Amino acid sequence: MEKKSVQDIINAFNKQKFMKFLNAEISINEPGLCQISIKHGEDLTQQHGLFHGGVISTLADNSAAFAATSLMEKKREPLTIECKVNFIDIADGSRLWAIGKVLSAGKRIFHAEAKVFTSSDDGSKLCAVALLTIKSTLRVEEIL
Numbered sequence: 001m002e003k004k005s006v007q008d009i010i011n012a013f014n015k016q017k018f019m020k021f022l023n024a025e026i027s028i029n030e031p032g033l034c035q036i037s038i039k040h041g042e043d044l045t046q047q048h049g050l051f052h053g054g055v056i057s058t059l060a061d062n063s064a065a066f067a068a069t070s071l072m073e074k075k076r077e078p079l080t081i082e083c084k085v086n087f088i089d090i091a092d093g094s095r096l097w098a099i100g101k102v103l104s105a106g107k108r109i110f111h112a113e114a115k116v117f118t119s120s121d122d123g124s125k126l127c128a129v130a131l132l133t134i135k136s137t138l139r140v141e142e143i144l
Contacts, residue, residue, distance in 0.1 A: 002074040003031075009069055012077075019062065022055065026066065032105070034067040037097035051091035051127075056098075056116050060085055060130035063100030064112035068134040071105045075139055078110075082133035091127040093118030110134040 006028050013019060013026045019036075022044065027035040036059050038044065046052045065078040072078065096118050104111040116128040 004069060004072060004074050006070075008074065009034075009066055012069065013062075013066060016062075018058070022058070024059070024062075028066065028070055031070045032067055032102040034063045034070065034100045035097055036063045036066070036100075037095060040094045040096070049092075051093075051096050051118065053085075053087060056087070056091055056096065056128050057083070057085050057130070059096060059098035060100070060114035060116050060128060061132065063098035064102075064114040064130065064132040065100070065134055067100035067102050068105070068110035068112055068136070071102060071110070072136050076136045077139050079135045079137045080132055081135050083130060084132075085128055085130040087128050089125055089127045091116070091118040093120040093124070095119045096127075108136045110136065 009028055022038050024036050024038045044055045061080055061083055069078045098114050098116040100114045102110055102112045112132045114130040117124050118127045
């Protein structure tokens with residue numbers, strides 16, 4: 001069973017137009033772990049100037065999904081089937097990053113967590129925690 005390479009995962013990440021919009025960067029240092037980070041920008045905030053909850057949730061989802069992807073067969077892709085996000089603190093920093101970690105890897109179902117942090121000159125803090133269930137699906141070769 002051939003697994004995905006780091007370059008396979010980076011290529012899949014780069015195909016996500018929303019990640020390009022966010023100017024997100026991905027890092028995979030070991031199988032089952034993934035970090036995605038973004039810099040603060042006005043287009044990513046809510047009315048108080050904080051990172052928007054949707055952006056926080058997106059980073060949590062993608063970091064966990066790509067962590068799971070790193071353990072999947074080459075011909076399979078992730079599909080999040082459940083995601084629960086708890087917002088712990090405000091995300092008022094200059095940078096936001098999520099670390100996704102696979103907790104349990106089955107043949108087709110993966111359980112993962114993501115912790116989302118924000119950083120500023122004063123240091124970093126945890127702003128959200130997510131639990132996710134990710135299904136390993138066959139790659140869709142063509143969408144009409």
